[in-house]
Amino acid sequence: MKNIPWAKKIQLAAVLAVTVVFLALPVQAKPVEVNWYQPYYEHQAALTLPVDDRVDTAFVLSGQIDDKYNALLVRVARGADETYYYLPARKNQVEGSVYLRFGKGNYKVEINLVKPNPDDPAVIQFDRLAGTQLENTAEADRRNLLPSWGIESDDPAIVSKAREITKGLKDDYQKVKAIHDWVTKNISYDVVKYKAGRFYDNEGAVKALNSKTGLCRDYSNLTAALLRAVGIEAKTVTGEAGNSGSWYGHAWNEAKVGGRWISLDTTWDAGYVRGSSFISRYSSKYFDQEAGLFNRTHKKAADAF
Numbered sequence: 001m002k003n004i005p006w007a008k009k010i011q012l013a014a015v016l017a018v019t020v021v022f023l024a025l026p027v028q029a030k031p032v033e034v035n036w037y038q039p040y041y042e043h044q045a046a047l048t049l050p051v052d053d054r055v056d057t058a059f060v061l062s063g064q065i066d067d068k069y070n071a072l073l074v075r076v077a078r079g080a081d082e083t084y085y086y087l088p089a090r091k092n093q094v095e096g097s098v099y100l101r102f103g104k105g106n107y108k109v110e111i112n113l114v115k116p117n118p119d120d121p122a123v124i125q126f127d128r129l130a131g132t133q134l135e136n137t138a139e140a141d142r143r144n145l146l147p148s149w150g151i152e153s154d155d156p157a158i159v160s161k162a163r164e165i166t167k168g169l170k171d172d173y174q175k176v177k178a179i180h181d182w183v184t185k186n187i188s189y190d191v192v193k194y195k196a197g198r199f200y201d202n203e204g205a206v207k208a209l210n211s212k213t214g215l216c217r218d219y220s221n222l223t224a225a226l227l228r229a230v231g232i233e234a235k236t237v238t239g240e241a242g243n244s245g246s247w248y249g250h251a252w253n254e255a256k257v258g259g260r261w262i263s264l265d266t267t268w269d270a271g272y273v274r275g276s277s278f279i280s281r282y283s284s285k286y287f288d289q290e291a292g293l294f295n296r297t298h299k300k301a302a303d304a305f
Helices: 006-023 156-166 172-186 191-196 205-211 216-229 291-297
Strands: 034-036 045-048 058-065 071-078 081-088 093-099 105-115 125-136 234-243 246-257 260-264 271-274 277-280 298-304
Touching: 045 125, 058 071, 071 093, 071 125, 081 093, 156 172, 156 205, 156 216, 172 216, 172 246, 172 260, 205 216, 216 234, 216 246, 234 291, 246 298, 291 298
Parallel strands: none
Antiparallel strands: 034 125, 045 058, 058 093, 071 081, 071 105, 105 125, 234 246, 234 298, 246 260, 271 277
């Protein structure tokens, strides 16, 4: 600045100072605006929502719902990305965390009241309760690390089991293999559920862990939850699987290790069904199998958040 006259130096310094102060001003949160629907005005639900419209990664939803409902179903969407959270009621009380997993930005949040459906439990019926918009202030996209519907990686039982399985292991690849092996050796395929031909979306990793049984989606959700619980990016993927020319709907996992995504199928590596019985037979054939071979028997359609 030696060629700038002293008067202009003072003016430039003043502009710079003002600029620095302006950039340092914090963004102010605003009171959250909520659109309530009929069940709220009929006093069928009373919930506690965030006070401000800006949250860091997650918020807790809690309150009381009427006897005619048994859970909350929360839809969270940011642009084309969306996910759901299922919060069951216990003695009319509901409480649980809802995660904004897709990084920084504005999210639409829809809260629905789930109605029992004894005629077909696989079909979820609900009444709309509320809608709002929230801003996530956290930068990171953590869609494959944070809990999601059926992948309850924050549940204490899941966290405890994941740490037990991976105790003493330092390498993430070894942790993925250890979790794969535990699931394939300890979860039995639910032939009765398979014969019924239904997967219930409101069931997930915790139920599979407790019951030690499940279908492919249960195997996959439990595997993903255990992996996320120890900080490994993982997802359940859906598509078709088969051999000998026969294809059917299936779910398996992808996990990120050392900068690459590997595929693993804990259902197929657990054993097989013969007649009305499940035959337990551990294998690691479908753990990080060469992609060309794996894709001969698995056709991915979508990531299931």
